[in-house]
Amino acid sequence: MVTNDSERPVEPLVGQSAEGALGTASQDVVWNHDHVLDLDDFLYEEIESVISLAGKMREVLDRRIARAPILRGFTVINLFFEPSTRTRASFELAGKVLGADVISVSANTSSVVKGESLIDTVKTLSAMTADVIVMRHEMSGAPYLASRHTRASVINAGDGSHAHPTQALLDIYTLKQRLGDLKDKKIVMVGDISHSRVARSGMWGFSAMGANVVLCGPPTLLPSGFAVSDRPEHARTALPDVDIETDIDVAIKDADVVMALRLQKERQQGGLLPSLHEYSRLYQVTAERLSKAKNNHILMHPGPKNEGIEIGGDVASGSNSTIEEQVTNGVAVRMALLYLIAQRNQRGN
Amino acid sequence: MTTLAIHNARIIDPELNLDGIADIVLVDGHVARIGPNEAEMVIDAERIDATGLVVSAGFVDLHCHLREPGFEYKETIATGTSAAAHGGFTTVCAMPNTSPPMDSQASIESLLRQIEQSAQVRVLPIGCITVGREGNELAPAGELVDSGVVALSDDGDAVADAALMQAALSYSSLFNLPVSQHAEDPSLVSDGQMHEGWVSTRLGLRGRPSSAEEIFVARDIALAEVTGGHLHIAHVSTAGSVSLIAAAKARGVNVTAEVTPHHLTLTHELVAFNTNYREIDYNASAKVNPPLRVDSDLEALGVGIRDGIIDAIATDHAPHSLSDKEIEFDLAAPGISMLETAFALSMTRVHDGTFPLGTLIRSLTSAPVRAWDLDKRTGISGLGTLAPGAPADLVIFDPDINWTVEPSKFLSKGKNTPLTGRTLKGKILVTISAGKIVYSDSAVAGRLRLSDRSEGI
Numbered sequence: 001m002v003t004n005d006s007e008r009p010v011e012p013l014v015g016q017s018a019e020g021a022l023g024t025a026s027q028d029v030v031w032n033h034d035h036v037l038d039l040d041d042f043l044y045e046e047i048e049s050v051i052s053l054a055g056k057m058r059e060v061l062d063r064r065i066a067r068a069p070i071l072r073g074f075t076v077i078n079l080f081f082e083p084s085t086r087t088r089a090s091f092e093l094a095g096k097v098l099g100a101d102v103i104s105v106s107a108n109t110s111s112v113v114k115g116e117s118l119i120d121t122v123k124t125l126s127a128m129t130a131d132v133i134v135m136r137h138e139m140s141g142a143p144y145l146a147s148r149h150t151r152a153s154v155i156n157a158g159d160g161s162h163a164h165p166t167q168a169l170l171d172i173y174t175l176k177q178r179l180g181d182l183k184d185k186k187i188v189m190v191g192d193i194s195h196s197r198v199a200r201s202g203m204w205g206f207s208a209m210g211a212n213v214v215l216c217g218p219p220t221l222l223p224s225g226f227a228v229s230d231r232p233e234h235a236r237t238a239l240p241d242v243d244i245e246t247d248i249d250v251a252i253k254d255a256d257v258v259m260a261l262r263l264q265k266e267r268q269q270g271g272l273l274p275s276l277h278e279y280s281r282l283y284q285v286t287a288e289r290l291s292k293a294k295n296n297h298i299l300m301h302p303g304p305k306n307e308g309i310e311i312g313g314d315v316a317s318g319s320n321s322t323i324e325e326q327v328t329n330g331v332a333v334r335m336a337l338l339y340l341i342a343q344r345n346q347r348g349n
Numbered sequence: 350m351t352t353l354a355i356h357n358a359r360i361i362d363p364e365l366n367l368d369g370i371a372d373i374v375l376v377d378g379h380v381a382r383i384g385p386n387e388a389e390m391v392i393d394a395e396r397i398d399a400t401g402l403v404v405s406a407g408f409v410d411l412h413c414h415l416r417e418p419g420f421e422y423k424e425t426i427a428t429g430t431s432a433a434a435h436g437g438f439t440t441v442c443a444m445p446n447t448s449p450p451m452d453s454q455a456s457i458e459s460l461l462r463q464i465e466q467s468a469q470v471r472v473l474p475i476g477c478i479t480v481g482r483e484g485n486e487l488a489p490a491g492e493l494v495d496s497g498v499v500a501l502s503d504d505g506d507a508v509a510d511a512a513l514m515q516a517a518l519s520y521s522s523l524f525n526l527p528v529s530q531h532a533e534d535p536s537l538v539s540d541g542q543m544h545e546g547w548v549s550t551r552l553g554l555r556g557r558p559s560s561a562e563e564i565f566v567a568r569d570i571a572l573a574e575v576t577g578g579h580l581h582i583a584h585v586s587t588a589g590s591v592s593l594i595a596a597a598k599a600r601g602v603n604v605t606a607e608v609t610p611h612h613l614t615l616t617h618e619l620v621a622f623n624t625n626y627r628e629i630d631y632n633a634s635a636k637v638n639p640p641l642r643v644d645s646d647l648e649a650l651g652v653g654i655r656d657g658i659i660d661a662i663a664t665d666h667a668p669h670s671l672s673d674k675e676i677e678f679d680l681a682a683p684g685i686s687m688l689e690t691a692f693a694l695s696m697t698r699v700h701d702g703t704f705p706l707g708t709l710i711r712s713l714t715s716a717p718v719r720a721w722d723l724d725k726r727t728g729i730s731g732l733g734t735l736a737p738g739a740p741a742d743l744v745i746f747d748p749d750i751n752w753t754v755e756p757s758k759f760l761s762k763g764k765n766t767p768l769t770g771r772t773l774k775g776k777i778l779v780t781i782s783a784g785k786i787v788y789s790d791s792a793v794a795g796r797l798r799l800s801d802r803s804e805g806i
Contacts (some may be wrong), residue, residue, distance in 0.1 A: 145631065230547050239547070
């Protein structure tokens with residue numbers, strides 16, 4: 001990784017101004033990432049570091065004038081190959097609150113047809129001295145390719161059906177605020193597991209925090225491979241140890257956390273479901289079903305939600321729901337990640 | 350008269366039931382004599398000392414993509430046949446998915462002219478099954494046979510429509526022409542990127558299930574049985590397909606099959622993992638259709654070669670440019686540049702004891718010739734063997750040399766291989782096509798070349 005300070009001066013990110021802005025800086029931050037591509041390579045301590053820093057960032061956000069310009073001179077480029085409102089706005093806001101220069105670029109894969117490949121695009125952006133490229137792409141693995149061809153740090157803001165690590169981190173942060181420790185908590189993700197990058201990153205993150213993860217959905221949306229018994233002995237640890245359950249009532253029983261996943265309406269057209277009505281009858285997270293979860297259970301949804309399909313409208317806005325908190329916490333977590341990457345780059349690691 | 354005398358080789362020819370130390374003498378592009386001390390008897394010859402090395406007939410590939418015409422940035426007949434020579438292949442059958450596709454007399458004739466001008470080894474063209482490879486109507490098989498095609502295939506795509514496939518098998522039986530099917534049901538593999546299994550689940554990539562292949566293998570066997578046509582299953586990749594083919598052969602169905610070196614030795618894990626099971630990658634160099642499968646498939650495919658259920662090892666050499674591969678995994682072109690690693694990679698299964706060296710040689714020489722009657726079809730008697738009178742196509746190799754795969758040393762334009770940096774055991778040292786040395790390993794060439802000891806006698 002080439003350091004940014006070798007190319008141009010960057011104002012100090014740590015020290016007086018940062019500590020002043022954030023209160024006392026944590027001394028025992030553990031962070032070893034040039035890129036944030038998924039949570040599969042995150043240690044428990046690293047996730048704790050992000051969450052603890054996100055707490056400080058959350059305090060900044062809750063101020064009357066939410067500004068802590070500790071990333072002045074730092075450039076963040078949002079490179080979105082797929083439309084997104086909330087994730088993109090969240091990263092823009094995160095960068096701006098910290099005083100970074102934030103540019104958003106909408107791209108599409110059809111530019112490949114015009115001869116500009118993904119590699120060309122990220123090389124061009126890093127030549128413009130981008131420090132961080134936040135990337136959303138409709139195809140799994142695209143940020144991995146990008147990260148090998150740029151000096152900038154790549155943050156995966158969602159790639160195909162593969163990963164959405166910042167979503168998982170903000171979910172962990174939100175849960176820790178409510179539950180404290182996640183150890184041995186039962187976390188159930190319900191819905192289209194097959195196409196869900198939220199579920200894939202979530203299972204890594206929640207498992208790293210010691211939670212018991214249950215995946216629940218119809219068999220057509222629950223691919224083989226997630227159950228340990230689907231993998232050969234030598235590949236037991238290639239995915240986190242999770243439980244699989246097709247019956248939502250069994251899955252939700254005694255759950256501490258229930259996360260309803262967004263159901264893309266194309267799944268019905270693709271022949272994976274008979275009808276959205278039938279899906280909602282069999283898999284909608286409803287008040288009645290949640291009554292079998294623990295009393296103080298938490299209900300999550302990564303958004304944007306289809307009320308009346310994967311989640312009942314009454315429960316989505318109920319007191320157990322963290323859906324709005326998740327949004328605010330998302331900004332805080334992304335601020336924390338930008339700060340950690342900037343600090344690492346400045347140290348020249 | 351030009352004479353090439355090879356001294357003291359271990360000569361293996363399963364067709365002739367030959368495995369022993371002897372000399373072989375090549376005269377005017379044909380095999381003249383094999384036997385102890387035969388080389389000493391000839392005068393005025395170019396000589397090679399093959400002590401400690403193996404000599405077999407040159408390899409015959411039923412399945413490669415030379416890309417010309419239309420995709421010369423990926424490969425040409427000149428570079429593809431140089432790669433073939435480098436890999437020990439002296440006869441290659443070229444798939445017709447070029448631009449334009451090989452679906453008419455005119456396109457085949459123009460291809461043959463290009464082969465005449467630039468090929469380093471024998472190239473036999475394959476024609477399309479359907480016009481434009483579009484899967485709608487039959488290409489003119491009679492016209493294509495007259496032009497010199499040795500088989501029909503829409504490889505790259507399956508002939509999806511069962512009625513059309515039945516017609517293709519039925520009509521081609523007029524000419525005893527093999528119909529080589531890329532067996533994957535498109536409805537099960539649309540947008541599929543790799544084998545459907547735990548690795549595709551891990552990576553969030555859409556899968557290509559084994560069932561997609563087995564459904565078409567079963568279907569097409571039924572169609573071959575009904576029509577009597579010659580069905581050839583290209584690149585068999587699953588254990589289920591091996592069972593289906595074994596049962597069909599036992600019933601006397603006119604079916605033959607090939608497996609690639611990569612399906613015989615590599616698994617889907619190579620797409621995601623290098624050294625451990627935590628760090629993933631999206632390795633497009635291991636993206637190929639049909640996809641790399643799982644250990645139990647490799648086991649069944651090995652038995653398939655051992656027992657002759659699968660006739661031939663064919664490379665499915667599929668060269669691509671860097672820009673075809675260094676893009677998003679979903680957009681990357683499927684295929685592996687295989688001619689130059691095919692022998693050594695297949696040797697893995699000899700070294701691990703799955704089948705003996707003689708079986709490997711048979712599946713690379715006489716068995717593919719028999720599978721498609723290439724000797725009768727081309728009028729070249731003895732093709733794929735070292736029988737006296739056969740073409741002087743042969744290969745000299747050391748089965749035990751270790752070497753490291755470096756794509757930059759490939760003669761193919763396609764550097765796309767998942768084997769970069771891998772050490773393979775078994776190396777091609779000299780390839781002779783029609784009596785001419787078309788490849789010799791620079792490291793050993795000097796050592797192998799003998800001065801003409803008979804001079805002055």
